[in-house]
Amino acid sequence: MxxxxxxxxxxxxxxxxxxxxxxxxxxxxxxxxxxxxxxxxxxxxxxxxxxxxxxxxxxxxxxxxxxxxxxxxxxxxxxxxxxxxxxxxxxxxxxxxxxxxxxxxxxxxxxxxxxxxxxxxxxxxxxxxxxxxxxxxxxxxxxxxxxxxxxxxxxxxxxxxxxxxxxxxxxxxxxxxxxxxxxxxxxxxxxxxxxxxxxxxxxxxxxxxxxxxxxxxxxxxxxxxxxxxxxxIQVHPTAIPGADKLRLMSESARGEGGRVWVPRKKGDSRPPHDIPEPERWYFLEEKYPAYGNIVPRDIATREIFDVCVNQGMGVDGKNQVYLDLSHMDADYLTRKLGGILEIYEKFVGEDPRHVPMKIFPAVHYSxxxxxxxxxxxxxxxxxxxxxxxxxxxxxxxxxxxxxxxxxxxxxxxxxxxxxxxxxxxxxxxxxxxxxxxxxxxxxxxxxxxxxxxxxxxxxxxxxxxxxxxxLPAGPYDQVVQGESDKVARLLSSVSKGAADPATNPYIIGMELGEEMTAACTVVRTGPRLEQCLRKIADFRQRYAAAVLADDAAWSNQALGYARAVGDMIALAEAIAKGALTRCESRGAHYRTDFPERDDARFMKTTVARCDAAGGSSLTLEPIDASLIAPTARTYGKKDDAHGKKDAPKAAMAGVS
Amino acid sequence: MTSPTDNAPHAPRRAATPGRSVIFRILRADGPGGAQRWEEFKVPIPAGANVISCLQWIAANPVTTSGQRTTPVAWDSGCLEEVCGACTMVINGKVRQSCSCLIDEYAPGEGDVITLEPMSKFPVVRDLWVDRSRMFHTLQRIKAWVPIDGTYDLGPGPAERPADQETRYVLSTCMTCGCCLEACPQYKLERDPENFDTAFVGAAALSQARLFNAHKTGRDLKPDRLEALMGPGGVNDCGNAQNCVQVCPKHIPLTESIAAIGRAVTIHAFARFFRG
Incomplete structure (x- = not known):
């Protein structure tokens, strides 16, 4: 052994x-x-x-x-x-x-x-x-x-x-x-x-x-x-909005033939099946004839965001578009996509085999x-x-x-x-x-x-x-002591007095999430990111004075969450600073003030190192791109002319 | 084409009152074996609220209806989309996942009450959080795996007919949530791990045995699995109440699995008898 x-x-x-x-x-x-x-x-x-x-x-x-x-x-x-x-x-x-x-x-x-x-x-x-x-x-x-x-x-x-x-x-x-x-x-x-x-x-x-x-x-x-x-940070184009989380509707829905659309007429309040085909705007298929609904996620997300937020064309005037499978055979859908259709049914109460789903982008992957x-x-x-x-x-x-x-x-x-x-x-x-x-x-x-x-x-x-x-026990004991001290500090904050949202870890965590979603997701700008960094500094101060609601010495979930909030703040700062430093647009990172990719300056890895105060210092490190030369990443986008297009081109067929 | 309501999977809902508050009655305990007590919370309900979002609200605002400051309620949760099995609890007397429990359905009116209790067939860790390690122990005991030769590159697995894949796939969606065990009259709370191997294993494990017996390589361990399921606590302890199949959130045909394992155990016992 x-x-x-x-x-x-x-x-x-x-x-x-x-x-x-x-x-x-x-x-x-x-x-x-x-x-x-x-x-x-x-x-x-x-x-x-x-x-x-x-x-x-x-x-x-x-x-x-x-x-x-x-x-x-x-x-x-x-x-x-x-x-x-x-x-x-x-x-x-x-x-x-x-x-x-x-x-x-x-x-x-x-x-x-x-x-x-x-x-x-x-x-x-x-x-x-x-x-x-x-x-x-x-x-x-x-x-x-x-x-x-x-x-x-x-x-x-x-x-x-x-x-x-x-x-x-x-x-x-x-x-x-x-x-x-x-x-x-x-x-x-x-x-x-x-x-x-x-x-x-x-x-x-x-x-x-x-x-x-x-x-x-x-x-x-x-x-x-x-x-x-x-x-x-990847924002997935298709998720179901919810009070506790945003539930994913897999890309496979589009891979199997799902189509994304909104009514061509702004504010059209007819039920989806009463809107005839020519009056539906299949914007992904129109703009990307080769890939259609299966353009990569960052692109689909930006297009959906643009249609809803910039053009106000979302379904029912809200931030949502249709993801439509209802033209397909219900048994086929059950066999291929049953798991996600059930999620939609359970959480929304409608059957996506017959009614188009309503979806919007959500943070998904790092x-x-x-x-x-x-x-x-x-x-x-x-x-x-x-x-x-x-x-x-x-x-x-x-x-x-x-x-x-x-x-x-x-x-x-x-x-x-x-x-x-x-x-x-x-x-x-x-x-x-x-x-x-x-x-x-x-x-x-x-x-x-x-x-x-x-x-x-x-x-x-x-x-x-x-x-x-x-090895000697010293280094281990030292870290155990450090972590025990952190816990003792958090638990000692427990007060039975009136709750103050300013120092409530759950409220701090929620506000951090709202700020990061507003400033650091689909569309980013320099001034908004700078504002975000100032808010993160505020969160850090509030967190230093955090007050817990539970000092139990057994199964204390409030402690686990509160501890994590401090770590999330450290990560949030690196995310926002990385976004501010990268003055270009590339993949999921889209800056309206720098809308083009800039290979000369930014075809580089952002590397964040944490300083003693918990802040980040960033450097840009070269990458190894010695196998494939970079080209413009367009996925064959056609210029947006609101022009009508023939039936969507089926992507190359394989089995079944 | 059909309208949304024609295809809604649920019975037509009573229209939910917007801006209402709902009372949560929660059965709490500070630790294993500790005394249980009820606490009530009045929770404002935004659109799309579920039991999880309400428990999150309580965590941020742990004050009871009588104005008493208390601790956040402990509960187990994970994916919040009914695929990990963690957040299982007893809601208004029925076991289910709390993430897919929508408040509009359960408590559409102002002041409606929702009761939350921990599952009763597993030891309480704290409040609504229970210890289901017995279920994972049982999966070890029945050797719920395919005995491959290792993780190296050794070519593809056995080919499989689509019908067989569809059978295995449904069985393989079991998330070890424990709903079937909570609803089973034969499955009993067992605190002592010493008794895990002689108390009734329940539907989930029997169905997993069937899953691995159905795989061409997994079948090699079929005799071991049947041995484990033929003695005390095995398939013969099933009382055929059929509650399990009614509460399974993944619609796994658990009673078919129990019958299949019952037959296999009988055949295995005969074969063993005649082999001597």
């Missing part, structure tokens, strides 16, 4: 995949999660997972085109080598999930079925109904349960990550708190993998789960880990995240190639090791040696905008491909000579 151990923080797809891979290599894993891992936020992913497949391949698609689409979709902000390796490995990841028993939808012959998704003209998205994330999460959860029953993996569920422990310039463990008993203690580890997802709660209401505060990432950032491209490094693979063209012509022969095959060097210990390691970031919490793959159905892929790719890097680091790197098990 090895005396080494690895800690994985987060039990979503990335964390479970990492835990399974590391445990399989013979290293014991301690897996920490705020919730039973089966309830992690990956469960919310709906549409599917992208990979080149044999049907698409015979139509001219390739792993290389998937790579090219991802780079173009991300508006040339991602370092290109890791993306190449991910696209190349994607078909093998689908095979692995298939072996684990994921019930992927099947064709009549029993092959894995495919659907169309944003940013591609080929069907290359594998899916399990419209709850693909749930099904993938469960498959990995089952494999980890097996590892648990074999004694290779130990789960710490309802434990909250508080801070990384460092010694001798590397990460040697974590301090965490049991959110039932409230015990705070240190755990030793020879490597720590952060797989803690996104930060939707910074924006108050989003499509994210209640646990996606970004606090774990923010704590690493405040402990010295760099945070890259914080300003790159492309930015903890800064990570990698070792380049073997592919090195003499000069970057021009954009790949869709369906053309790829310049290289898909053998492993061309994008990233397999097993290199620093793959997806942060600047803190021994501390890794996998999945949504890193910044590595999606540039300035993530393509639909690439998130599940990047999570599992990190876990499986970079999991091997963790194993190699533990065996061959610094921990090989000095295992964490043998």
């Amino acid at each position: 090895s005396q080494h151990r690895v800690i994985v923080v987060g039990g979503g797809l990335a964390g479970l995949a990492a835990a399974a891979r590391v445990a399989e290599a013979g290293l014991p894993v301690d897996l920490f999660s705020l919730v039973p891992v089966k309830r992690s936020h990956s469960v919310c992913a709906q549409g599917g997972i992208n990979a080149c497949n044999e049907v698409a391949r015979q139509q001219g698609y390739s792993e290389y085109e998937h790579f090219d689409e991802t780079i173009y979709g991300g508006d040339f902000l991602a370092d290109q080598h890791p993306v190449l390796e991910m696209a190349n490995m994607a078909p093998r990841i689908i095979d692995l999930l298939d072996r684990m028993g994921v019930p992927f939808n099947r064709t009549s012959e029993g092959q894995r079925d495919l659907r169309l998704f944003g940013g591609s003209l080929f069907k290359r998205t594998h899916f399990a109904g419209a709850t693909t994330g749930q099904q993938l999460l469960y498959a990995l959860d089952e494999q980890v349960r097996r590892g648990e029953s074999e004694g290779k993996i130990t789960k710490y569920e309802f434990w909250e990550f508080l801070w990384p422990v460092q010694h001798d310039g590397r990460c040697v463990g974590i301090v965490a708190q049991d959110m039932r008993t409230m015990q705070i203690r240190a755990f030793r580890a020879d490597a720590v993998v952060m797989a803690t997802g996104g930060c939707g709660l910074v924006f108050g209401k989003s499509t994210n789960s209640i646990i996606c505060t970004g606090a774990a990432a923010a704590r690493c950032y405040q402990a010295g880990v760099w945070y890259a491209n914080p300003e790159m 492309m930015g995240g903890l800064w990570t490094q990698y070792v380049k693979g073997s592919y090195a063209p003499a000069a970057p190639l021009p954009k790949h012509k869709s369906g053309a022969r790829p310049p290289l095959g898909a053998e492993p090791g061309q994008g990233m060097q397999p097993g290199a210990p620093t793959n997806m390691m942060t600047n803190m040696p021994g501390l890794y970031a996998f999945g949504e919490v890193n910044f590595a793959y999606h540039g300035a905008n993530r393509l639909g159905a690439n998130a599940l892929l990047s999570c599992i790719f990190d876990g499986v491909f970079c999991g091997q890097s963790v194993v190699n680091f533990v065996r061959d790197g610094a921990p090989g000579k000095a295992p964490a098990a043998g």
Whole structure:
């Protein structure tokens, strides 16, 4: 039995995949999660997972085109080598999930079925109904349960990550708190993998789960880990507005044939089915004849926002547009999209098989995240190639090791040696905008491909000579003390007097979300971002005087939330400052005062470093774009002439 | 074409009064085994409110109807779109997820009352938060996984007919929420983990056994699963009340699963008898 151990923080797809891979290599894993891992936020992913497949391949698609689409979709902000390796490995990841028993939808012959998704003209998205994330999460959860029953993996569920422990310039463990008993203690580890997802709660209401505060990432950032491209926040075009959250309506609704429209006549109050076809404005199909409703998310979101907010053309004069599936066969819809149709039915009370859904954009995903490094693979063209012509022969095959060097210990390691970031919490793959159905892929790719890097680091790197098990207790005790002091400070604030909204952590968190949504989402301007930063400074002051409503020493959820608010404020500041610093428009980041992309100045990674006061200092670091040369990202947009167009052009057909 | 109301999945609703307040009666406890008490909160209801948004409002304004300042109510939640299973509780006497419980439906009038209680078949952690670790323990015991050779690149899995995929998919949407167990007369509260393996496992686990028995590789562990389900606490403890299938939020055919496992256990027992 090895005396080494690895800690994985987060039990979503990335964390479970990492835990399974590391445990399989013979290293014991301690897996920490705020919730039973089966309830992690990956469960919310709906549409599917992208990979080149044999049907698409015979139509001219390739792993290389998937790579090219991802780079173009991300508006040339991602370092290109890791993306190449991910696209190349994607078909093998689908095979692995298939072996684990994921019930992927099947064709009549029993092959894995495919659907169309944003940013591609080929069907290359594998899916399990419209709850693909749930099904993938469960498959990995089952494999980890097996590892648990074999004694290779130990789960710490309802434990909250508080801070990384460092010694001798590397990460040697974590301090965490049991959110039932409230015990705070240190755990030793020879490597720590952060797989803690996104930060939707910074924006108050989003499509994210209640646990996606970004606090774990923010704590690493405040402990010295760099945070890259914080300003790159994806706003998903189609969500159902709600009082507690904004519920996602998957891009697969459009991939399967859903059409987005508003009445051509402003203020038209007729029910949707009384509005004849010529009097409906299918604005995405009109403006983007090639991609139509499946343009990438940032583009669809801006168009919907423009139609509703700038032109006042929203349905019933409100901020909402129709997402219409009612022209399609109801049984087909149930088979392909049942999961999301049920969500709409349950929360809105109307059946989208027969009535167009009313939707509006919502904060959905963070492309930015903890800064990570990698070792380049073997592919090195003499000069970057021009954009790949869709369906053309790829310049290289898909053998492993061309994008990233397999097993290199620093793959997806942060600047803190021994501390890794996998999945949504890193910044590595999606540039300035993530393509639909690439998130599940990047999570599992990190876990499986970079999991091997963790194993190699533990065996061959610094921990090989000095295992964490043998280190002095001092550094651990010190962090435990620091965290216990923070808790004591928060609990001592509990007052039985009258509540004051100014110091109520729930109110501060809500106001922070409203401010971030107003200033830092679809449309941004310099002056508004400066105002936002001033408000964040106010929030910080109010937070310093926060008063809790509960000092219980058992299962104190008010404490957990209040603590996270402070971390969300730190992250919000980096997001707003990143957005202010990036004086251009690229992908999800759109500045009305700088509407063009500026490659000369900003085809660079924003890197935020946290200072002692909790503020960020930013630098722009060069990216490696040595594989594909940047081109304008237009998706074939036609100039807006309100002109009528023929029936929408079907994208290239695949199976079924 | 049909109008929205023709296709509404719910019974026609009583029109909800805008700007109203609703009374929440909540059964609270400070910790495991502690005394339970009722507290009432008057909550203003904005459009689209659900039980979660009301509990969030209470967390920010923890004052009872009698003006008493109290602590925020503890409860378990996650996705808020009825796919993670976390926020299950007993609402107006019926077990369900609280996120999909819309106030307009449950309390359309001014002063209407909604009662919230923790599930009764699991130990309370605090207030509405219960400990369902027994369910995950049971999944280990029945080996609810496909025994693959590892996470390396070993080619595709077995091919599958669409009809089989559709059967497995529905079974695989089980979110381990516990509704079926709360509603089951045979499934009892069990605080002592020592007894987990002899008390009735309930519908969720039986259905998961069926799911993995239906997979070509998963089938290899079928004898182990059936062994675990044929003794005390196994499938024969099912009293056939059929409450489980009525409360399952994912419409999983739980009674079919119980019948399938019942048959498989019988065949397995015979085979074992004749093998000697």
